[in-house]
Amino acid sequence: MKSYTVAELLSSETLVQEVIVKGWVRTFRANRFIALNDGSTIHNIQCVVDFENTNEDTLNRIGTGAAVSIKGELVESQGKGQKVEVQVNEITILGDADQEEVSKTILQPKRHTLEKLREQAHLRTRTNTFSAVMRLRSSLSFAIHKYFNDNGFYYMHTPIITASDAEGAGETFRVTTLDPQNPPLDEEGNVDYSKDFFGKETNLTVSGQLEAETYAMSLGKVYTFGPTFRAENSNTSRHLSEFWMIEPEVAFMDLAGNMDLAEDFMKSVLSYILEHNPDDLAFLEDRLIQEDKSKPQAERSEMTLIEKLRFVVDNNFKRVSYTEAIDILRNSKPNKKKKFKYLINEWGADLQSEHERFLVEKHFKCPVILFDYPANIKAFYMRLNEDEKTVRAMDILFPGIGEIVGGSQREERLDVLKEKMAALNIPEEELWWYLDLRKYGTAVHSGFGLGFERLVMFATGMSNIRDVIPYPRTPLNAEF
């Protein structure tokens, strides 16, 4: 007899066949109806137990959370909530779940807050919300690899342990095997990292970009998709200490090409889940609609989850230069009425969250690509424009999320790059290999970084980034 997943059974065309299905009991109602889930779909299959002919010990062991194996027949359901159900002939308890113990966990059949579920992250994928989110996360991962593979990119693994923090993307986590109680010291009394495992100071990567550039300059089109680490003490719903980043890098591509790539990429992966994960999206959409009902009218969203995804897929992202954006903001109502915490007065100011939000959510009401930022508020490796004031940088801003993509055309001219590094006191010795790219066959090239979890947030409508990664790492939190 064949084993089937719940997803297979629910989409089965053939009725009245002998089946085996294994899963976890969600609820057991009226001593007769098991709602069984195995993670293959958001939906449960109803298994009907013939309780008159089942021994009482077994019946007592069918409780929320228990793992069971069921042999039976797939039949048309007599009830109204489902088309098919399994008429149970034989049930085996694979793993018991003591109901008194279950009642102390989030497995108890009732609603929980997301905060409570987070405390039991090892069990939260037994819930509808988290199983849906994590299936979508998996699906998006696949869609990303598929997109790049279909478009001639090579997948490249950049190192997780790196030696320099030259990019200055953030605080790093140190990697060392030195004894923290008694580290070797040099003559000046500082920790002597030449005695450390790698013979130098090392840390977890904050970005694979610089290494990806080296591969773009030989393989042409490459991307990385891996974990990234930032030791910033950020306590927000949009930051993690450990997160996954997608970083494509392409030779002979300028900033305009970079924007085209990023936009096409975003639309492609979101289309993929619209096509392949309709059930999970429908569930999450409904969840958000319910949540919205408890909010005041002004805070309710104008579009449903699926409408939002469709909107991004079907509409062009608005491309606006930094200079144009500043003009819009300077003449905006909140700026004139001094509603912004940081008022926009002159060109050169860094845009704050409130400004990005205004542009995306109030002014344009669609995803926005901002480009050509002032050089002094952006990283050293970005290509200086002919005006010598701006660099070929671009950020994609999404409603509700803020910055989701950050990218640029890279500075390919050796002399300009060296000047930039000198001005920022970045020692050339640390990045000799990066400078080599500009010595031997340099060329225009570009790339961007996309925070995977922010993409998953947008795709699922989850509002806290801790709820779209299996085991979130944030300051003071590494329980699992």
Added chain:
RNA sequence: UCCUCCUUAGCUCAGUUGGUUAGAGCAUCUGACUGUUAAUCAGAGGGUCCAAAGUUCGAGUCUUUGAGGAGGAGCCA
């Protein structure tokens, strides 16, 4: 790191001006019922009121400090 708010039963919360034995719903257990859909009905058990110190005749309630959580800011993806 800064600002604001929160912490009472397994969970979500109520708890009056500081006053006797701290309550409800859900969950759990026991029983009833049996084509249910967050099943229903009856009953029962379940509390270090986050921690410490203080004010007071008396603190879940007021004060201080600390811990944890959430939201926002900054940093960014």
